[in-house]
Amino acid sequence: MLADTIMLQMALMAALALRLFIMVLFENAESVPQMGDQLRDYLSLYFQSAWPLTSICLVVFFLNGFYTYGHFYQGRYKALMVIQAVSLGYLLYTAMVYFVGSTLVLPRSVLAVSWLISLAALLGARMWVQIWDAVMHRESTLRPFRSGGKRKVLVIGGAGYIGSALVPKLLERGYDVRILDLLLFGEDPIAPFSRNSRVELVRGDFRHVENVVQAMRDVDAVVHLGAIVGDPACSLDEALTIDVNLSATRMIAQLAKSAGVERFVFASTCSVYGACDEMLDERSEVRPISLYGHTKLASEKVLRQLTDATFSPTIVRFSTIYGLSGRTRFDLVVNVLAAKAKIDGEITIHGGDQWRPFVHVDDAANAVAMILDAPIELVGGETFNVGSNEQNYTIHEIGELVHQQVVSARITADNGGADKRNYRVDFTKIRNVMGFKPQWTVEMGIRQVLEAIASGDVVDYQQSQYSNFKFLTETGTAELAGDRWARELIRDLRDS
Numbered sequence: 001m002l003a004d005t006i007m008l009q010m011a012l013m014a015a016l017a018l019r020l021f022i023m024v025l026f027e028n029a030e031s032v033p034q035m036g037d038q039l040r041d042y043l044s045l046y047f048q049s050a051w052p053l054t055s056i057c058l059v060v061f062f063l064n065g066f067y068t069y070g071h072f073y074q075g076r077y078k079a080l081m082v083i084q085a086v087s088l089g090y091l092l093y094t095a096m097v098y099f100v101g102s103t104l105v106l107p108r109s110v111l112a113v114s115w116l117i118s119l120a121a122l123l124g125a126r127m128w129v130q131i132w133d134a135v136m137h138r139e140s141t142l143r144p145f146r147s148g149g150k151r152k153v154l155v156i157g158g159a160g161y162i163g164s165a166l167v168p169k170l171l172e173r174g175y176d177v178r179i180l181d182l183l184l185f186g187e188d189p190i191a192p193f194s195r196n197s198r199v200e201l202v203r204g205d206f207r208h209v210e211n212v213v214q215a216m217r218d219v220d221a222v223v224h225l226g227a228i229v230g231d232p233a234c235s236l237d238e239a240l241t242i243d244v245n246l247s248a249t250r251m252i253a254q255l256a257k258s259a260g261v262e263r264f265v266f267a268s269t270c271s272v273y274g275a276c277d278e279m280l281d282e283r284s285e286v287r288p289i290s291l292y293g294h295t296k297l298a299s300e301k302v303l304r305q306l307t308d309a310t311f312s313p314t315i316v317r318f319s320t321i322y323g324l325s326g327r328t329r330f331d332l333v334v335n336v337l338a339a340k341a342k343i344d345g346e347i348t349i350h351g352g353d354q355w356r357p358f359v360h361v362d363d364a365a366n367a368v369a370m371i372l373d374a375p376i377e378l379v380g381g382e383t384f385n386v387g388s389n390e391q392n393y394t395i396h397e398i399g400e401l402v403h404q405q406v407v408s409a410r411i412t413a414d415n416g417g418a419d420k421r422n423y424r425v426d427f428t429k430i431r432n433v434m435g436f437k438p439q440w441t442v443e444m445g446i447r448q449v450l451e452a453i454a455s456g457d458v459v460d461y462q463q464s465q466y467s468n469f470k471f472l473t474e475t476g477t478a479e480l481a482g483d484r485w486a487r488e489l490i491r492d493l494r495d496s
Contacts, residue, residue: 001058001061001062001066003125004057004058004061004066004122004125005054005058007118007121007122007125008050008053008054008057008058008118009050009054010117010121011114011115011117011118011121012046012049012050012053012106012110012114013046013050014113014114014117015109015110015111015113015114015117016042016045016046016110016114017042018113019042019107019109019110019113020042045106049106052093052096053089053090053093053114056089056092056093056096057085057086057089057090057093057118060085060088060089060092061085061089064081064084064085064088065081066085079123082119082122082123082126083119083123086115086118086119086122087115087119090111090114090115090118094111151174151175151176151220151221152175152176152177152178152218152219152220152221153170153175153176153177153178153219153220153221153222153223153263153372154177154178154179154180154215154216154219154221154222154223155167155170155177155178155179155180155223155225156180156181156206156212156215156222156223156224156225156226156252157180157181157206157224157225157226157227157267158177158179158180158181158190158225159179159181159183159185159187159189159190159326159327160181160189160225160226160327161229161321161325161327161328161329161361162225162267162318162321162325162361162364162365162368163179163181163189163223163225163327164189164190164325164326164327165325165326165361165362165364165365166223166225166365166368166369167179167190167193167199168192168193169365169366169369170369170372171193171196171198171199173369173372173373175198175372176198176199176200177198177199177200178199178200178201178202178215178219179199179200179201179202180202180204180206180211180212180215180226181201181202181203181206181226182203182204182205182206183203184471184475185327185465185471188326188327189325189326189327190326191326192326202214202215206226206248206252207243207244207247207248207251209251209255212251212252212255213255216255216256216259216261219259219261220261220262220263221261221262221263221264221265221372222252222256222261222263222264222265223265223267223368223372224249224252224253224264224265224266224267225267226244226248227244227245227267227295227296228240228241228244228245228292228468228472229292229468230292230331230468230469231271231290231291231292232331232468232469233292233331233468233469233472234290234291234292234295235290235291236469236472236473237472238291241291241292241295242291242295245292245295245296245299246295246298246299246302249266249299249302249303250299250302253266253302253303253306253311253313254306256311257306257310257311260310261311262310262311262312262376262380263314263372263376263380264303264311264312264313264314265313265314265316265368265371265372266299266300266303266313266314266315266316267316267318267368268296268297268299268300268315268316268317268318268383269292269293269296269317269318270317270318270319270320270357270385270387270423270425271288271290271292271293271296271421272286272288272293272296272297272300272317273286273287273288273423273425274286274287274288274289274293274421274423275287275289275420275421275422275423276422276423277422277424278424279424279425279426280423280424280425280426281385281425281426281428281429282317282383282384282385282429289420289421290421293421300315300383303315307381312376312380312381313380313381314371314379314380314381314382314383314384315382315383315384316367316368316371316383316384316386317383317384317385317386317425318359318364318386318387319356319357319358319359319364319385319386319387319391319425320332320333320334320356320357320358320359321358321359321360321361321364322334322335322358322359322360322361322442322445322446322449323335323360323361323362323440323445323448323449324361324448324449324452325361325362325365328452328458328466329466329467329468330458330461330462330466330467331466331467331468331469331470333356333395333398334358334398334402334442334445334446334449335445335449335461336461337398337399337402338402338405338406338445338446338449338450339449339453339458339461340409340461341402341403341405341406341409342406342409342449342450342453342454343453343461344409345406345408345409345410346409346410346412347399347402347403347406347409347410347411347412348412348413348414349395349396349399349411349412349413349414350395350414350415351395351415352394352395352396352399352413353394353395353396353422354394354395354420354421354422355392355393355394355422355423355424356392356393356394356395356398356421356423357385357387357388357391357392357423357424357425357427358387358391358392358393358398358442358445359386359387359388359391359438359440360438360439360440360444360445362439362440363386363438363439363440364386366436366439367384367386367430367434367436370434370435370436371384371434374434378433378434379433379434382433384429384430384433384434385425385426385427385429385430386427386430386436387425387427387438388427388431388437388438389426389427389428390441391438391441391442392424392425393442398442399411401442401443401446402446404443405443405446405447405450406450
């Protein structure tokens with residue numbers, strides 16, 4: 001902000017000096033006052049106009065994100081943002097002069113030249129690093145995925161809800177894919193691509209070091225999607241949840257760092273925001289209220305502690321996901337309300353006023369693929385909310401959207417045991433940095449679920465294979481977590 005202040009002041013001073021020089025040099029000498037008088041007049045004009053103009057511009061710059069999101073903007077968007085903000089600042093100053101009075105009036109030529117100089121200075125100050133990198137370090141900004149070499153990605157949890165949607169996208173982009181998954185739900189989720197020569201399956205538990213070491217051999221990137229997902233499933237066995245969601249994440253990240261894996265994408269959740277009525281972005285305070293949210297937030301903390309010049313994980317906080325994939329879930333609000341409306345003729349709303357952001361599973365997978373495609377300097381060490389501002393809805397609004405497509409279903413309210421999480425999320429960062437824009441809407445996702453039921457692809461949405469909670473309830477929770485450090489970290493986060 002101080003640098004911008006100096007540049008704006010210097011731009012106005014230079015424009016006034018240029019105007020004075022032209023008047024003395026080229027205009028009729030008889031019509032030009034003595035230079036000393038003219039200089040005093042111009043200095044007075046400068047002191048009267050400089051600070052109002054600078055103040056207006058700084059306010060505009062702040063509101064346009066110069067001092068908050070500015071370092072996230074890239075390329076043409078950054079240049080456009082600067083041009084727009086500088087121009088708006090000068091236009092607002094001109095409008096103010098028109099209404100306030102003539103004491104702050106600058107000659108039109110001075111205003112135009114000052115605007116051009118300010119534009120050049122602010123653009124140059126914000127673009128020179130990017131221009132330098134583009135000219136001198138082009139090859140380094142494209143490593144390792146655009147160098148034309150072999151590219152192999154390990155997807156931990158590749159047979160899960162998001163993983164089964166992600167693997168086909170990676171194959172389409174030319175990646176070789178290795179999947180590490182216990183295949184608790186069988187091989188059906190990966191059946192469509194399991195015979196692809198560029199897909200390798202390592203069947204095993206990602207909590208076991210030997211399985212991770214085997215799967216991580218010769219990979220260029222790791223996408224860690226494996227977890228016990230959802231508050232009800234996590235609440236079944238706290239120790240197991242901590243073991244799977246946190247202890248294993250630290251072990252996997254440490255092995256990736258030791259193996260020289262530069263790209264590491266970790267699946268977190270917008271549930272880390274907890275309950276808040278404000279619009280929340282990646283810099284907002286995080287206050288998870290569930291064990292699931294706590295384990296994800298603790299995992300984020302662990303990854304940041306491991307971050308250095310050679311290992312820079314990318315954290316993606318997914319919105320509440322909906323839609324169909326190789327391993328579809330019906331323990332998620334959009335999917336279950338659509339299925340319940342179609343099959344049971346009822347739309348049961350628990351609470352209703354809670355806000356949630358939503359994103360289709362296909363768009364969530366596409367966001368991960370885009371991050372793998374992007375230069376590491378752009379995404380390494382960053383956190384991205386994944387979704388879109390347009391898909392922030394209350395649970396009641398989701399029920400209404402379902403009712404619009406299943407008008408015969410009746411809406412019922414159930415305020416008992418309503419989920420206390422409540423958050424609206426801002427997705428400006430991933431849109432501006434990555435150009436990410438979801439292709440699906442909630443209405444399209446509801447229609448997809450209804451069509452799957454109508455075609456017979458989904459017969460009984462209440463089967464345990466569609467619900468993490470039901471599946472773990474029926475099969476048991478296996479061995480318990482034993483890592484004391486992980487339980488202590490969760491406790492500390494809860495108490496803070």
